[in-house]
Amino acid sequence: MPRERLGPSSVTRAAADLADEVGFERLGMGLLARRLLVRTPSLYKHVGGRADLAHRVAVLATTELGDALRDATQGVAGSEALAAAARALRTFVHDHPGRYAAVSTARPVGAGDPLVPARRRLLGSLTAVLHGYRLDPGQELHALRMVRSIVAAFATTETAGGFQVEVDAEDSFTWMVTFMDNGLRAARS
Template structure:
């Protein structure tokens, strides 16, 4: 019987909110039980462990991020698609730092294959169809885009760009322009 209206979905959503407030690494079943004012044992019929809870949060975050990226990409191609995709990730990370970290949580292969992570890869490859890349360059480019976006977002979230000029938005635009130039095979300026 559900206590306090608890469901797996409600707990995962509350866990995601908690991750945004205190950091994904601080999310535990105990912390969630305190949030709901219930005993830890009350949650175990809905989540098996903190790892199970974190997996649920990761899946939620991957789905939200994929939905946001898909919406941003609709009707766009080339550099516009690249910028929309990159901005969707950066904006999500800024608005939901704990969830963004959760999206990087290591999932077991079966769970990962059934997650929205597959949609992310498909969208990245769709963007890259606007560039003249063959394999293995396309796979390299998928990894490059993920690395650059995640690296920039992580450094920015840690305050790495807050004390110097130009501002981080100007640098971000330069990074996206540079990625586009690189992918088009143009020399960087």
């Protein structure tokens, strides 16, 4: 079976898939080279090293998450949009734990960094959800941080097997989203 032709995009996608399997913190050039059936130096033709690879995975994952949030919330508003965004974020964390770790730890490296527009898309999708609550503009950033932090923490805890009690995690998730919705409604200006 012939090997897939390598390029920056295919190497990044393979790295993102590998990060989901082994963890973003364990992603390395040697491990990726073994996965792609090439020698490690061959990867340097396509990416600049471990830091560049990690950043490329973060850009890809941030774009994918932004798209998932946008797609999940199109055509809905208010509590429906909040629930749809929360489910999309939770699903992304479950399905792509390595990618999500890249999203949550990456920092832009300059004005032309493709991570900047990818983040704008992601945050724009969440901000659009919050518009339905008609929050005071001074509260919107706080609400954005709250929703993202609470849902992501829930999903990462759940993915790590941290909910080992009798209550179904789905019931807790629904309760949490309803609680956030009630709080956002109460905060309306």
